[in-house]
Amino acid sequence: MRNEEGRNQNLEGERQTRHLPLAARKLLLAFLIRDFYTEISYRFAFLVGIGGILFRAFIFYFLAQLIGDSAAPLLADYGGDYFAFVIIGIALGGYFGVGLSGFATALRQAQTTGTLEALLMTPVPVPMVIVGSAMWSYAYTTFRVLVYLLVGVLLLGLNLSAANVPAALLILLLGIISFASIGILAASVIMVVKRGDPVTALFGNLATLVGGVYYPIDVMPDWLQAVAKLLPITYALNGMRAALLNGASWAELAPDLWALLVFCLLLFPLSLFVFRFAVNRARADGSLAQY
Amino acid sequence: MNAIEVRNLTKVYEKGGGWRRTQGEMVTAVSNLSLNIPPGELFGLLGPNGAGKTTLVKMLCTLILPSGGSAMVAGHDLANGAAIRARTGLVVSDDRSFYWRLSARRNLAFFAAMHGLYGRIADERVNDVLAAVDLADVADRRFGKLSSGMRQRLAIARGLLHRPQLLFLDEPSRSLDPKATQRLHDLIRQLMAQEEMTVFLITHDLAEAEALCDRVALMHKGQIQATGAPEQLRRHLFREQVYSLEVDEVDTAVLQTLQHIPSFTYQPNQIQLRAAPGDGLLTAVLDALRLNDIAIHHIASAPPTLEEVFNHFTNEE
Numbered sequence: 219m220r221n222e223e224g225r226n227q228n229l230e231g232e233r234q235t236r237h238l239p240l241a242a243r244k245l246l247l248a249f250l251i252r253d254f255y256t257e258i259s260y261r262f263a264f265l266v267g268i269g270g271i272l273f274r275a276f277i278f279y280f281l282a283q284l285i286g287d288s289a290a291p292l293l294a295d296y297g298g299d300y301f302a303f304v305i306i307g308i309a310l311g312g313y314f315g316v317g318l319s320g321f322a323t324a325l326r327q328a329q330t331t332g333t334l335e336a337l338l339m340t341p342v343p344v345p346m347v348i349v350g351s352a353m354w355s356y357a358y359t360t361f362r363v364l365v366y367l368l369v370g371v372l373l374l375g376l377n378l379s380a381a382n383v384p385a386a387l388l389i390l391l392l393g394i395i396s397f398a399s400i401g402i403l404a405a406s407v408i409m410v411v412k413r414g415d416p417v418t419a420l421f422g423n424l425a426t427l428v429g430g431v432y433y434p435i436d437v438m439p440d441w442l443q444a445v446a447k448l449l450p451i452t453y454a455l456n457g458m459r460a461a462l463l464n465g466a467s468w469a470e471l472a473p474d475l476w477a478l479l480v481f482c483l484l485l486f487p488l489s490l491f492v493f494r495f496a497v498n499r500a501r502a503d504g505s506l507a508q509y
Numbered sequence: 510m511n512a513i514e515v516r517n518l519t520k521v522y523e524k525g526g527g528w529r530r531t532q533g534e535m536v537t538a539v540s541n542l543s544l545n546i547p548p549g550e551l552f553g554l555l556g557p558n559g560a561g562k563t564t565l566v567k568m569l570c571t572l573i574l575p576s577g578g579s580a581m582v583a584g585h586d587l588a589n590g591a592a593i594r595a596r597t598g599l600v601v602s603d604d605r606s607f608y609w610r611l612s613a614r615r616n617l618a619f620f621a622a623m624h625g626l627y628g629r630i631a632d633e634r635v636n637d638v639l640a641a642v643d644l645a646d647v648a649d650r651r652f653g654k655l656s657s658g659m660r661q662r663l664a665i666a667r668g669l670l671h672r673p674q675l676l677f678l679d680e681p682s683r684s685l686d687p688k689a690t691q692r693l694h695d696l697i698r699q700l701m702a703q704e705e706m707t708v709f710l711i712t713h714d715l716a717e718a719e720a721l722c723d724r725v726a727l728m729h730k731g732q733i734q735a736t737g738a739p740e741q742l743r744r745h746l747f748r749e750q751v752y753s754l755e756v757d758e759v760d761t762a763v764l765q766t767l768q769h770i771p772s773f774t775y776q777p778n779q780i781q782l783r784a785a786p787g788d789g790l791l792t793a794v795l796d797a798l799r800l801n802d803i804a805i806h807h808i809a810s811a812p813p814t815l816e817e818v819f820n821h822f823t824n825e826e
Contacts, residue, residue: 248622259610332605340623341591
């Protein structure tokens with residue numbers, strides 16, 4: 219058969235795709251390349267976005283100058299510097315935002331642009347399609363965080379010399395998994411109802427209000443602090459600031475790390491279960507690629 | 510082993526959708542459908558809008574879960590979606606299934622990766638399929654800047670990337686002009702020979718089905734009404750032939766004697782009727798003409814068109 223060799227190659231591809239650890243990196247890279255070239259095809263918007271990152275870093279620096287030492291007592295646990303406090307809040311808040319809305323947005327975009335059906339006709343499992351589609355947002359957020367930190371350290375006096383980098387990376391990993399779990403729940407809602415996902419709205423607004431992105435949670439009334447303690451971003455931000463700004467030890471970071479681990483263990487399996495349910499519901503309804 | 514074996518496949522939708530559903534309101538899109546398609550066949554599925562064609566194909570592509578019955582596609586049960594999708598391709602006429610800001614080549618490279626083809630193997634395959642659909646010259650042009658015909662050919666190229674055993678073509682010539690349609694038909698025939706695959710064509714263009722397909726099935730209200738080669742279907746289902754007679758002028762009195770023939774029509778010097786062997790209708794007309802000394806200059810007969818067969822089954826005559 220003329221095509222036998224080629225089909226064997228193809229089936230090798232299927233085996234690789236089925237054994238995700240072997241192929242995941244290449245698959246995710248393919249999504250990244252797709253979205254990178256799409257992004258740079260809008261050159262002006264791409265450059266404006268890069269410029270916006272620098273602008274925001276300077277805006278918060280001058281805001282910190284305005285606030286000066288007046289907030290120092292409230293920021294004592296974080297070295298007393300508002301700029302250092304808020305720049306880490308914005309950086310990690312970016313990951314929270316992507317985790318929360320990235321999957322649902324990627325799914326919704328693929329549904330509305332019409333590419334989802336073509337993707338679902340490949341052997342790549344649906345969860346991988348959704349994760350891959352959100353990869354660019356994570357990569358761009360990482361780039362943004364690095365620029366914030368670099369601008370902060372090189373130009374605006376951010377001091378990370380004492381940082382406990384391994385602990386910060388572990389907090390980042392656990393934070394991303396727990397944020398993404400909430401995001402996968404949001405994508406599950408989008409998969410079935412197509413629009414009007416309440417998960418993103420609820421968690422997004424709550425996190426901005428009480429998560430401690432722009433101010434320490436100590437400034438809020440007790441009942442709002444209690445709400446804050448139900449969100450993973452609170453522990454991620456607290457731990458990240460302690461690790462990067464104070465160089466906190468593993469023992470000091472243990473409460474935040476344990477809390478994040480519990481969020482991961484509860485939310486991640488739950489989100490996968492709900493997502494599988496939503497995909498099966500959409501396949502039964504015949505609405506997988508509809509919007 | 511058949512390329513497709515369908516046994517009593519059924520799809521019933523519950524009205525409503527979303528998290529909440531309306532109890533009791535059901536719509537049957539595909540009803541107890543059975544079908545076999547041998548490998549290497551170009552099979553056409555014909556039917557009006559709402560007949561259930563797309564639902565059937567999406568079930569066979571594992572995009573929709575069936576409510577009942579079973580099917581083997583490319584040797585795999587519908588439950589084994591990844592294996593089926595690795596061996597089948599779906600070509601839709603929807604422009605939106607591509608990334609408009611990316612070139613034809615980058616689009617194909619991305620979908621090749623989705624099928625587990627990377628690096629040099631992917632590059633070679635992308636070049637091969639671009640050449641096969643005659644798009645090598647515009648490979649680096651953005652998808653959004655391609656013509657409708659080029660986009661359709663690129664959709665076929667994408668369907669071929671992973672060398673499928675079975676290719677589903679969902680109304681591939683929709684929105685194409687006649688020249689582009691002809692070119693597409695030539696391409697499908699050529700690819701059938703080159704790629705050694707089975708093609709399942711969904712269309713409501715009867716001329717397209719007749720021009721391309723080895724065998725067609727007529728689908729209506731979720732069921733296959735008839736299956737066969739287009740020619741065989743016409744002859745088998747319609748023993749009647751359409752007769753056209755060129756004659757001298759026929760006067761009114763003679764015409765009145767022929768009024769009992771339901772399909773009889775007369776325009777100056779031209780008689781047309783439908784008649785089957787043994788029904789005596791053609792004999793009655795010939796006898797009437799001979800008795801009245803009306804000369805017959807030419808007689809031609811033809812089977813009914815596929816469109817007439819189609820209309821017969823869909824009661825749209």
